[in-house]
Amino acid sequence: MSRATAPNWAAPALALVLERVTATKTQVGGRFPLFADPGSGRWTTTGRGSWTGGFWAGLLWLRARHTRSPEDRRAAIACTDRLEPWIHADTATRGLIFWYGTALADDPASAGLRERVALAVRESYDAALGLVPWGSSFGGPRLRARVDGVPGLVPLLAVADADAAASHLRRHLELCVGERRLGRFTWSWRYETNWIPQEDPPPGWSRGRAWLLLAVADAAHVTSPDELVGKTRQLLPSSAVPPADEEHPEGPLDTSAAAIDAVALLKLGHRDQAVSLLHDLVRTHLTRDGRLLNGCYDLASGTAPRHELIWGDFFLAYALAALTGLVDPHEA
Structure with a gap:
């Protein structure tokens, strides 16, 4: 528009x-x-x-683009630089941190940071599981799949490996949407000898559906759009602001x-x-x-x-x- x-x-x-x-x-x-x-x-x-x-850095980049102020641009660059300690953190939320913190940046250093993170995330990709595990940075078992480890990570991982990015999305869709139990979504899974559903976040968590819909929307360039059509229909929201827990x-x-x-x-x-x-x-x-x-x-x-x-x-x-x-x- x-x-x-x-x-x-x-x-x-x-x-x-x-x-x-x-x-x-x-x-x-x-x-x-x-x-x-x-x-x-x-x-x-x-x-x-x-x-x-990354959302704070992203807001600063939006402000800099809006005002065209060199001072605002410097503030955005400085904030993005402060994200660097997370490059090798063991967490799939590096997608949230670095994609939204760098995608709107217009400086070579931020673009270079994005590429470095993409390579680091690629090293965390588990080919046997078909995804980047949730990780241990925020506590709990490392081998988990959580829906908030998908948005941002799909386009970020695609910078280094489009096939791994597509696999990461596909496996989360299989678990969160394809494995619906009693008509309910499951937003978190733990892996032992197989995938075990978890109740935190709860099935009615509105941000779970929103995060996954956003990941699907970002995936057109890294996987076949046709295979996402049916999943998208299940994730589309109403036109109203949802309750925090839809149940x-x-x-x-x-x-x-x-x-x-x-x-x-x-x-x-x-x-x-x-x-x-x-x-x-x-x-x-x-x-x-x-x-x-x-x-x-x-x-x-x-x-x-x-x-x-x-x-x-x-x-x-x-x-x-x-x-x-x-x-x-x-x-x-």
């Missing part, structure tokens, strides 16, 4: 979200924002970025899942549905100072259940940037 055909609310909403990026940068300094209190707007931060650091519709919503869905829908060509979902986010959940509220970090533990989440901000900004022509939907 070009700027001429973008909805009239998209550009002002994007400007609000990117103004919030400026305020966030002032508040967090050299740390990485994670989630912010819905009342005060104060961020809980992390020093190394955890699995969300508990009375509970908190998760606007971050809706923002992920919107980006995936744009990539898949479901533009009208994406615009409807984005309009709901902007009209109902975006504050006047650019904060996307009602994101749910972790419902089970009660962590940040109605908060602003850094990846929610990123995917909302990216979707709005795609609508207004600032980025191409397939760029990141």
Whole structure:
């Protein structure tokens, strides 16, 4: 969609979200924002970025592209550089960290970083299992398959090995969608002598479906689109912001899942549905100072259940940037 055909609310909403990026940068300094209190707007931060650091870098790159400011570009480069300690971390979330942290970058160093990570991730690929294991960096058994280890990792791994990237996606689709039990999705599996389903995250986790839909949307260049059609239909969202756990519709919503869905829908060509979902986010959940509220970090533990989440901000900004022509939907 070009700027001429973008909805009239998209550009002002994007400007609000990117103004919030400026305020966030002032508040967090050299740390990485994670989630912010819905009342005060104060961020809980992390020093190394955890699995969300790439979304902060990605937001800074979006801001730099929007403002065309050399200072903003330098800030984006500096933040991306701070992701480097994660290159050899034993985690499939390197896809989330590095793909979204570097895909919008326009400097040679960030492109080089992406290639180095792709090669490191390729070394972690387990040909016998047909995937990059979840890993041990965040605790628990290493040989696991989790749905949040797929988005970002498919296009990142494809930089080094397109066949491995296709296999990684295919195996997660087989487990998470193809092995549905009693009509329920299973987002996490542990491998011993075979794959054993796990209940955490729960089957109704809305972000599980959104993450996998995004991975499918990014896979057109690394696997046959025809084999993904049936899986895509099962993962398509409604046009409403989903509850954090779809088996508990009375509970908190998760606007971050809706923002992920919107980006995936744009990539898949479901533009009208994406615009409807984005309009709901902007009209109902975006504050006047650019904060996307009602994101749910972790419902089970009660962590940040109605908060602003850094990846929610990123995917909302990216979707709005795609609508207004600032980025191409397939760029990141």
